[in-house]
Amino acid sequence: MDNQKNMIERKCLQLLETAIRQDAADIHLVPHVDEYEVAFKVGVKLKRTGTLPLQLAARMISFYKYLSSLDISNRRKPQSGSFHKQFNDENYSFRISTIPSIHLKESVVIRLQKHDRIVPVDRLCNNETWATQLKNAISLEQGLLLVTGPTGSGKTTTIYSLLAHCVNKLGRHVITLEDPVENNHSQLLQIQVNERAGMTYAAGLKAILRHSPDVIMIGEIRDADTAKTAVQAALTGHLVVTSVHAKDAIGCFYRMLDLGASFEELRQTVSCISSQRLIETAARTMSARFEILDGELLELTKEQVAKGERVIERLESEHVFLNYEPRKSFVRRSP
Numbered sequence: 001m002d003n004q005k006n007m008i009e010r011k012c013l014q015l016l017e018t019a020i021r022q023d024a025a026d027i028h029l030v031p032h033v034d035e036y037e038v039a040f041k042v043g044v045k046l047k048r049t050g051t052l053p054l055q056l057a058a059r060m061i062s063f064y065k066y067l068s069s070l071d072i073s074n075r076r077k078p079q080s081g082s083f084h085k086q087f088n089d090e091n092y093s094f095r096i097s098t099i100p101s102i103h104l105k106e107s108v109v110i111r112l113q114k115h116d117r118i119v120p121v122d123r124l125c126n127n128e129t130w131a132t133q134l135k136n137a138i139s140l141e142q143g144l145l146l147v148t149g150p151t152g153s154g155k156t157t158t159i160y161s162l163l164a165h166c167v168n169k170l171g172r173h174v175i176t177l178e179d180p181v182e183n184n185h186s187q188l189l190q191i192q193v194n195e196r197a198g199m200t201y202a203a204g205l206k207a208i209l210r211h212s213p214d215v216i217m218i219g220e221i222r223d224a225d226t227a228k229t230a231v232q233a234a235l236t237g238h239l240v241v242t243s244v245h246a247k248d249a250i251g252c253f254y255r256m257l258d259l260g261a262s263f264e265e266l267r268q269t270v271s272c273i274s275s276q277r278l279i280e281t282a283a284r285t286m287s288a289r290f291e292i293l294d295g296e297l298l299e300l301t302k303e304q305v306a307k308g309e310r311v312i313e314r315l316e317s318e319h320v321f322l323n324y325e326p327r328k329s330f331v332r333r334s335p
Contacts, residue, residue, distance in 0.1 A: 008059045013085070015060070016094065018049075019112055020087055025152065026112070029057060031105035041152065044278055054105075061098070061108050068096045075104045082180040084115075091115035095182055113183045118164040119157055130290040134274060137294055138162045138215075138241070139170060143271025144234040147243045148252040153278045154288050155243045156182055159217060162241060163188060166215050175211060177204045177229075178219035193219075201229040209236060218242040227259035234269035249275040249293040250301060250311050267302050 015038070019027050024040035029052070031037075036057035039048045052060070062072045068081030080097045095111040125131040137145050145162075147155050160183055166172040167187045179193035179201075189211070191204055201218070202225070208216060221227050221244045234240040246252035252273050256266055272294040279289055293301060304311045 008056075008063050011056070012060050012063050016085065016092075016110075016112075017087055019110075020092065022047075024112060027108075027110040029061065029108040029110075031057075031101050031107055044152070044280060058105075061106055064094075064096050064108065064110065065098065067094075070096070070098070075106050076100055080180065082182070084184070091184065093182060093184055095180060111182070113156075115184045116186055117183065118185070119161050121161050121165050124158060124161050124288065125290060126287055127290070130292060133272070133292045133294055134158075134162060134290075135165065137272035137274070137292075138166055138239070140239055140271050142234065142237045142239050144230060144266075144269040145239065145241045145271060146252050146256070146273045147241070147276070148246040148249065148255075148273065149276040149278075150247075151245070153276050155276065158274070158276060158288070159241055159243060160185065163215065163217055172214035173212065174215045174217065175208045175213040176217040176219070177201060177208060178217070182219070188217075189213075201226050205229050205233055209233075209238075213238060215239045215241060220244075221256070221259065224260040227256060227261050231256075231261050231265045231269055235265065239271075240269075246275070249273040249291050251275075253293075253301065253305065263306060267306070270298070270302075272298065 015027065019040055022040055022042060024042050026041035028039040028041065028046065029036050030039065031054075035054060036052040037048060038050050038052060039046050041047075064083075065072050065079070065081075067083035070079045070081045078097070078099045080095070082093055082095045084091060084093050086092070091114075093113040093115060095113065097109045098106045101107050121134055122131050125134065147158055149155050163174050163176070164185070164187070166174050175189045175191065177191050177193065181190050181192045184190065191199070191208065193199055193201060193204060205216075216233050216238050218226065218230050218233065218240060219242070221230055221242055230240055230242050244252050244255055246255040252275065253266065253270065256270075257263065272292065275291040276288045279287060301311055
């Protein structure tokens with residue numbers, strides 16, 4: 001029995017090590033009729049690497065759930081958690097998310113995050129204008145900085161890059177409130193939401209405000225409660241950084257309205273909206289393209305929304321990205 005447990009643990013750790021060697025962002029375990037498919041997300045592509053027998057995959061999933069303090073016996077509801085491991089003398093966080101499929105089989109995604117892996121803001125943006133805009137946004141004393149984009153577009157990388165800039169360059173006290181903590185950073189005070197223990201977003205915010213933070217990071221706005229928490233934190237006179245899933249920068253503003261934030265609250269708090277998309281350049285390297293609403297353009301957007309006008313935003317493309325042509329203007333309309 002012990003040998004079998006050791007074998008499962010060994011298989012699980014080998015899978016994680018393989019993903020790290022291949023520089024994968026995610027590990028996907030997808031159930032089929034008679035086997036599990038294993039795939040790695042590398043860049044913007046999903047690379048299929050092999051299959052696992054159903055019984056072996058089920059045991060491996062149970063082991064990952066055990067490491068993440070999830071309910072191993074419950075396969076009927078989605079669960080999420082995280083665990084930490086050390087490989088080659090480097091610390092990694094692994095964020096696990098499960099979702100039930102038919103016949104009580106679970107589909108699993110494991111996101112890999114290296115501890116203290118921070119990309120400087122200047123390296124994050126291959127356009128100096130974008131880097132300057134982001135630095136100006138994170139240098140404000142108060143407001144709501146929203147980072148948006150599709151899943152896997154690098155929002156978390158951008159946020160931690162900005163927070164590291166706050167700590168290292170601006171000497172600010174940063175506290176994060178996350179569910180779960182995705183990337184352990186030695187210079188940040190990171191708080192994990194734990195609803196079973198009474199540490200909700202609302203309770204966490206009240207506690208954080210007593211610790212005199214300069215900047216508050218709220219992991220992700222997923223529902224009306226977290227949207228309310230982010231807006232309330234910004235209204236207290238702090239700078240709040242958070243992420244929202246939306247199509248583009250203007251869509252992010254409307255998304256906040258859909259989640260219950262009033263227009264007046266957003267008018268007072270939103271100081272910058274940064275939308276990004278992970279793309280492959282002509283040189284076959286990965287990069288992020290930013291669309292940033294701030295300053296006069298943001299104020300104009302707020303005025304148009306207040307009047308009920310359709311927002312039309314004119315952007316200028318300066319580099320060749322996918323199907324974008326250099327120096328060609330294009331118009332993007334909100335949904």
